[in-house]
Amino acid sequence: MLREFPVSIQLEKRNVPSVLFSAVSPLIALALTLLAGAVLFTLMGHNPLEALYFYFVEPLTETWSLHELVVKATPLVLIATGLAICFRSNNWNIGAEGQFIVGAIAGAAFPVLLPGFESFAVLPLMMICGMLGGMAWAFIPAFLKNRFGANEILTSLMLVYVAELLLDWMVRGPWRNPEGYNFPETRSFSGWQVLPEMLTSGRAHYGALFAILGVLLMWFMLAKTMKGFEISVIGQAPRAGRFAGFNPKATTLFVFLVSGAFAGLAGIAEVSGAIGQLRPSISPGYGFTAIIVAFLGRLNPPGIFAAGLVLALSYLGGEAVQVSLQMSDKVASVFQGMLLIFVLGCDTLIHHRVRISRTGTDAASVGEVKNGTV
């Protein structure tokens, strides 16, 4: 059985987290992902170097694709920044995808219901409504956790399915464009209902600015304010937090509402800036990919900013190899899954020393074998 395994891996807790590995563990994870990717491409019958080039380098060589990178990184960074404070405080909001969708629906109410309302005031109103929509959806699991002790992982996730069905119903039912030849979509936004592009050279819209501001705001809160300290303490040492007089329920509500607002803003920014209307599907799983972004960024806002660009590249690369090598774009989600696995595995190095020893030469494991045979 397991005791006969030729090598054994043993962990030893470090007294203080390793500064070195805190910095390099995401990089090791990236390297491992590239290595595993090369193996995957080889198995699929492609030249691994060529495939990796098309996947990770080629999308960075043209202006339009750099714009696409920003377009895709925008929702990822926004959502992940909000999720970071949830995860830091041990609140597992994994329903950001649902909050993204409900935010998009709430924000789209203005252009859909009041198509003539095109003054500049409509844009901020849409963004605020988007945030409120995301907050409302995130409020449900937070409230159910605080009031009834219901597991927030499961409730927030179930609400993703409900949100997807709600959107599907809206665009096929009450909000369908009457002049749209029966296509399941709302009317196209116009004038000030559209979040404008930042540069004339491509599609990147002002949502990217929200993402940058969000990162700065969150960085400030976590590093400089009492609230940020409270969030970290409650996550890492709940007992100490209670002694300090921090209220875990208030924190749960706070982090859910903030992350809901961020996801909702990402949703309406995506719909208003990148898509221009509501459709049955408005996200290639940004809400779930943002979980990877949050962990790759080590739950730190600046790290999340960089990680958002990496994961955005994983989407672009998937599209690129589909075109250049006729590969399936599903490769992207395989890459994303592998990346998260490697990130979590490498994070072990931060808090533990890893000892790999050959079974049989190690005194401790000899003892184990004896125990097993008695």
Add this chain to the structure above:
Amino acid sequence: MGLFEAILLSIVTSATPLLIAALGELVTERSGVLNLGVEGMMIMGAVSGFAFGIMTGNPYLGMLGAIVTGALFSLVFAFMTITLVTNQVATGLALTILGLGVSGLWGEAFVGIPGVRMQPIEIPLLSQIPFIGKLLFAQDLIFYISILLLAGVSYFLFRSRAGLTLRAVGDNHVSAHALGISVAKTRYLAVMFGGACSGLAGGHLSLVYTSQWIENMTSGRGWIALALVVFASWRPTRVLIGAYLFGAMGILQLHIQAQGVKIPSQFLSALPYIATVVVLVIISRNRRLTMMNTPASLGKGFVPDR
């Protein structure tokens, strides 16, 4: 066969994968490991079951492939959370994301291709009993397995020495370690049992429930199975009740849709998910019940002192 009988039959078919996946996860959680990757392991079971099914032309070999794939896939999770002591919640999510991705890639060639399907096995004499005979004794093999699994898991957990060991590891891994029980070995086996069950449940979807591969065909069933374990407060027999309640809900909403009721279909489709939330709330309100039954070490990593 009347409509009522047909509905009952389809409820059994839709409840079976929920029951199997939830029983597997129940054993995993009883050992103190929270594996949120059920959805990912199930979808891997579904795609591999389909693949091995059409490769061999035999649905039973396909199912075997699904079980083995589920167990091997869960090994990734076991290595991460038990050997490397990673965060179980995050790792479970990673397993689900990876499973959905890999299955999508692997299954791309299978979209629209007819697969193989398991046929019902009629048990002589018993299946002749009016009404319940057809319902309980003329089912596919997996239904019988699910019932045997229920009995087996109940017996194992509460009547066997190994089951006692497993529960001890789940309730207090420090004491169990001090008693000389290998926490890691127990948990590896429990996680792999959960993976095998999830694989089987996924295989049921692509070899019994339908005979085709559809991307993301588990559509949240793995998550519902996770909720069922909480609903059952970690008791196998209550998993049976929960699985059939949810199976019934899924089927009834389909029938209401088919009757052409004026309610938008999306609202009916959302019912099982909303019901999961409601059920979680009702169960969790009773703090005493959940506190008493939740394995005390659930979700906590274990690094032995040396």
